[in-house]
Amino acid sequence: MSLLPDALKSLPQITSESICETFPNLQSALNEAKKQDTIVILPGQHLLQHLGLISTGGAIIGVGEGVEVYGRCGMGDVMLDITDTFTIHNITLIPTQTQVAILHHQGKLSLSNVIIKDGSGGVIGLGNTESNIQGVNIECCKGIGLDWREGANAIINNTTIRQCHVGMKIEHGAKVCVVGCNIERNNKYGLFVLLGAEGTTTDLTKFNDIPKHSLMEW
Known part of the structure; x- marks a missing residue:
């Protein structure tokens, strides 16, 4: 708790007019949160059942090192089901083996300094979504690390995807910019x-520097 006052001052989401409350665990905070609220999490292991109302817009920010959020068995096949603009920063997400970590339906998704481990998938961006992925590590997903569906837009920087079934999938009609990443x-x-x-036509010219065996065309 000693980290909290200085940490709150450093967050752009928190202003001098913000009202702050403390809760005994993450799910209690999510149960009380409203749309556009920011949840600040201290180091430790936290259990998440659902996002509650902030699934329609908000932020989850980790403070310090070792902030781990776990999915709960029996709570569906999506850990974070997001339907609007959302920010996740400085957190390790560990879904159950049957869960996708993040399913984004619409709006803007911002991930920075995030680790996603295990689960059935990393991030799925549906049509009419915008994603900004910065400094993210995705590893050991049984399915697809980053899955961009038709109509999705994504900018991915300084991100690593390893030991998944498929690193990244891009559907026809998705617009994806990848810079400084390891797959x-x-x-x-x-x-x-x-x-x-x-x-129809699909522009693959920007993949010219990628070895042909790395591309699968269907």
Whole structure:
């Protein structure tokens, strides 16, 4: 708790007019949170059942080192089901083996200094979403580390995806910019590109520097 006062001052989401409350655990805070609230988590292991009202907009910020958030068995196949603009910073997310860590339906998603371990998938961005992924590590997902569906927009910087079944999948119609990233040691494909139907065009010219065996066209 001694970290909290200085940490709050450093967060742009917290102003001098913000009202702050403390809770005994993460889920209690989420149960009371309203849309656009910011949840600040101290180091330790925290259990998450659902986001509550901030699933429609808000932020979860970790303070210090070793902030780990675990999914709970029996709470569905998505750990963080987000339907609007959301920020996650300085947190390790550990979904259950049957959960996708993050499913983003609409709005803007910002992930920075985030680790995603295990689970059935990392991040799924659906159509009409915008994602800014900075300094994220995704590892040991049984499915796809980053999954961009048709209509999704994503900028990915300084991110590592390793030891997943598929590192990253990009559907036809998704717009993805990847800079300074490592996609390595994934079980089936590092990068899986789904082409459009016959008669449509997909621009793969920007993948010219990637070895051909790293691309799967379907």
